Amino acid sequence: MAASWKQLSIQILLLFVSCRHINTIESPGPTPPPLVPINLLPTDVKSVVLKGESHTEKVQLLSPVNLTLECTWAGDRNKLPNITSFWRKDGEEIEDSRLTVPLENEQYNLKRVFSIVREENLGSYSCVFGSEAKIDFVLAAPHVGDVRDKPIVSYIGDTAVIVCKMEEGKPKPNTWNWYKGNGTDKEQLSVTAEPLRYEIKNEDKKTKLLVHNLTEADSGWYYCGAVYAISTTMGRVELRVITFHEPLKPFIAIVVEVLILVAVILLYERSQSKKNHTAENGTIDQSNTLTQGENDTSEENSSMRQRKV
Numbered sequence: 001m002a003a004s005w006k007q008l009s010i011q012i013l014l015l016f017v018s019c020r021h022i023n024t025i026e027s028p029g030p031t032p033p034p035l036v037p038i039n040l041l042p043t044d045v046k047s048v049v050l051k052g053e054s055h056t057e058k059v060q061l062l063s064p065v066n067l068t069l070e071c072t073w074a075g076d077r078n079k080l081p082n083i084t085s086f087w088r089k090d091g092e093e094i095e096d097s098r099l100t101v102p103l104e105n106e107q108y109n110l111k112r113v114f115s116i117v118r119e120e121n122l123g124s125y126s127c128v129f130g131s132e133a134k135i136d137f138v139l140a141a142p143h144v145g146d147v148r149d150k151p152i153v154s155y156i157g158d159t160a161v162i163v164c165k166m167e168e169g170k171p172k173p174n175t176w177n178w179y180k181g182n183g184t185d186k187e188q189l190s191v192t193a194e195p196l197r198y199e200i201k202n203e204d205k206k207t208k209l210l211v212h213n214l215t216e217a218d219s220g221w222y223y224c225g226a227v228y229a230i231s232t233t234m235g236r237v238e239l240r241v242i243t244f245h246e247p248l249k250p251f252i253a254i255v256v257e258v259l260i261l262v263a264v265i266l267l268y269e270r271s272q273s274k275k276n277h278t279a280e281n282g283t284i285d286q287s288n289t290l291t292q293g294e295n296d297t298s299e300e301n302s303s304m305r306q307r308k309v
Helices: 002-026 248-308
Strands: 043-050 054-060 065-073 082-089 099-102 108-116 123-129 133-140 152-155 160-165 175-182 185-188 198-203 206-211 220-227 232-242
Touching: 043 054, 043 133, 065 123, 065 133, 082 108, 099 108, 108 123, 152 160, 160 220, 160 232, 175 198, 175 206, 206 220
Parallel strands: 043 065, 054 133, 152 232
Antiparallel strands: 065 108, 082 099, 082 123, 123 133, 160 206, 175 185, 175 220, 198 206, 220 232
């Protein structure tokens, strides 16, 4: 009897350990935060009717959206009853996008919904009708306005002011960021580091970057980033920091060139004066020789006359 209880106790203990082991393995971890469903995004539709062979439509986006792109092509002279169409993203065909489009009401219709939720989803989307026609939809955040082509020139120790602004009619960005080119990368500038060298002033659709206590190391490309919910668009300006002696270099070069030119002219005039002096001396000697010869001839003629008499 005691042996039976002992065996029963061992079996219960083994069963308890097994159940505990199973619970430990199957115990779920922390529940990850749920993703925002795509069907909760706002929706928008962009439609284009194509009557030629190609068309480019620029689409400005500020935030994530479920975007429906609709393409309508009037077709060519053949007006085939069916045509093969497909979609491209940045020049590459989208997988499983090929389908046969019938001719309806003398035109072909093609549409597709794209979920644009991050910057990587932006770009060029193309609906292609066979090999005959296509429509390009260029999806992008608002662009920064044109910045100056020439670099900003400042002196060592001064403060440089670099300005960026949005194009006319473009919406105001959520905020602005500034970066400095660092080889092939961009480094975001900090306005809190000590000593304070960078200062950012945002004014509605315009931003200013102030760079204090300039050094030659501050020369380079600066990038202003207009931040929207869907993406950040960039503009860039070049800053060139020079010393106070730098502007004098062209003037010094001109002075040196003038001095060299004057020296060349003086040497030329001096050589010409020597040549003229030598020529004049030769002419005088010839004149003296001729005069002496004429005197001798005159004396000979006078002697002959006296003999004849």
